Amino acid sequence: MSSLPVVVIAGRPNVGKSSLLNRIVGRRIAVVEEHPGVTRDRKSVQAEWLGTPFELVDTGGWMTSGDELDDKVSAQAERALTGADVILFVVDASVGATDQDAAAARIAKRSGRPVLLVANKVDDASHENAIWELLKLGLGDPHPVSALHGRGTGDLLDELVALLPEAAPTPLGDEEDDGTTRVAIVGRPNVGKSTLFNRMIGEERSIIHDMPGTTRDSIDTLVMTDDGPLRFIDTAGMRRRARTERGAEQHSVIRALDSLDRADIALLVVDATVGASHQDQRLAERISAAGCPCVVLLNKWDLIPADDRESILTGIGEKLAFLGTAPVLKISAASGRGVHKILPAIFEASDAYHHRIPTGALNRAIRDLQARHPAPSARIRYAVQGAIDPPTFTLFVSGRLPQTYLRYVERSIREAFELGPTPIKIRVRIG
Numbered sequence: 001m002s003s004l005p006v007v008v009i010a011g012r013p014n015v016g017k018s019s020l021l022n023r024i025v026g027r028r029i030a031v032v033e034e035h036p037g038v039t040r041d042r043k044s045v046q047a048e049w050l051g052t053p054f055e056l057v058d059t060g061g062w063m064t065s066g067d068e069l070d071d072k073v074s075a076q077a078e079r080a081l082t083g084a085d086v087i088l089f090v091v092d093a094s095v096g097a098t099d100q101d102a103a104a105a106r107i108a109k110r111s112g113r114p115v116l117l118v119a120n121k122v123d124d125a126s127h128e129n130a131i132w133e134l135l136k137l138g139l140g141d142p143h144p145v146s147a148l149h150g151r152g153t154g155d156l157l158d159e160l161v162a163l164l165p166e167a168a169p170t171p172l173g174d175e176e177d178d179g180t181t182r183v184a185i186v187g188r189p190n191v192g193k194s195t196l197f198n199r200m201i202g203e204e205r206s207i208i209h210d211m212p213g214t215t216r217d218s219i220d221t222l223v224m225t226d227d228g229p230l231r232f233i234d235t236a237g238m239r240r241r242a243r244t245e246r247g248a249e250q251h252s253v254i255r256a257l258d259s260l261d262r263a264d265i266a267l268l269v270v271d272a273t274v275g276a277s278h279q280d281q282r283l284a285e286r287i288s289a290a291g292c293p294c295v296v297l298l299n300k301w302d303l304i305p306a307d308d309r310e311s312i313l314t315g316i317g318e319k320l321a322f323l324g325t326a327p328v329l330k331i332s333a334a335s336g337r338g339v340h341k342i343l344p345a346i347f348e349a350s351d352a353y354h355h356r357i358p359t360g361a362l363n364r365a366i367r368d369l370q371a372r373h374p375a376p377s378a379r380i381r382y383a384v385q386g387a388i389d390p391p392t393f394t395l396f397v398s399g400r401l402p403q404t405y406l407r408y409v410e411r412s413i414r415e416a417f418e419l420g421p422t423p424i425k426i427r428v429r430i431g
């Protein structure tokens, strides 16, 4: 089985799907292999663009000849789309959006996969005005191409490749790669991690399942919550309430670093009576480098006199500055106060971390932010979200943009799409 990213070409008959596939394969992409698809109608070829290999699948004729889709055809169409990493949804721009296109577009949208709307048969510039009518399909901005003559296909492929998922950086064990949000609880010894963990799973009153972790002699704990399962990484020490010995500090920090590499979310536990120490700052730095969102838990809040609270919070904000967007929760693991806020914060951060923004909406936001503050030297032509975990955006720009402007772009995207608790990455391509 191929593990390449899968690009599915979809659309009603005669819009030019197979012409597009041949264009992509024939002109600029080396065909490595061709093999029969799952059904007689499906054609699957291995392809490559600018060094990025992918599998290209033509869904063939998955529509009936009438305007309505019958259940069987629509089920078949949906199946074809479930395996897609990106869908190229092809429409015949010389005809415009028909009811059949609209029905097919709804299926494509329902699949939840990223879709690039391809306006085909735009053989020359005089046909370009017709494409804006296709916005009503709700699949974002149309990309004009001519599969027959090749016009626009290079731009389309650039954008396509930017949308493909990146190769997984660390291979995870099969049993772990099940989509369950992975949470690492990190912090210095004695900050209250064990107390907190036992309190959390105690309050969940839920099914708890210890399972081997992926590193040697480690144990993970799967907790079913009302909002879905969470996998807490490397919990052996916390479950056994292992007491810390002298010299154990370094060891536990190293383990924490291991678990961060596998985490979707980090809970950084800080002892409020001590404040953010040098060690906490190093952990924060590593969390930020791991690129996962973080929730800061300021524990032992019960021990802080009311008069000191303000200054402690200010100190934390300054010392953990790189976790700029991370929420800070004041809790007492010992009494349970504030602990109920942790799960919602985890799920909120997880949603933001996995968030995928439709290309059309993203580009409207880019247009708006440039209208508010144009960059001094260059223009952002368009943007795509190339990856999630964390959300990663590629900007296609006409020239160099200053760092301050990129920070403005990042801030604007974060605000427009409420990505608050997750880090995001911005990449720039000039040309």
Ligand code: GDP
Residues within 6 Å of the ligand: 011, 012, 013, 014, 015, 016, 017, 018, 019, 020, 120, 121, 122, 123, 145, 146, 147, 148, 149
């Ligand atoms: P499919 O059924 O969606 O796979 O469509 P085909 O690739 O078989 O194309 C249907 C018809 O549209 C054929 O006659 C193609 O030659 C024609 N066609 C495909 N792409 C273009 C294009 O970019 N411009 C023009 N003018 N005709 C095209």
Ligand code: GDP
Residues within 6 Å of the ligand: 187, 188, 189, 190, 191, 192, 193, 194, 195, 196, 238, 244, 299, 300, 301, 302, 303, 331, 332, 333, 334, 335
């Ligand atoms: P760990 O080493 O990070 O797992 O920390 P522990 O959970 O073993 O806690 C260290 C000590 O702090 C224990 O004596 C706990 O009883 C105490 N502790 C933990 N959480 C709190 C809290 O919220 N308030 C107070 N007052 N003590 C706490």
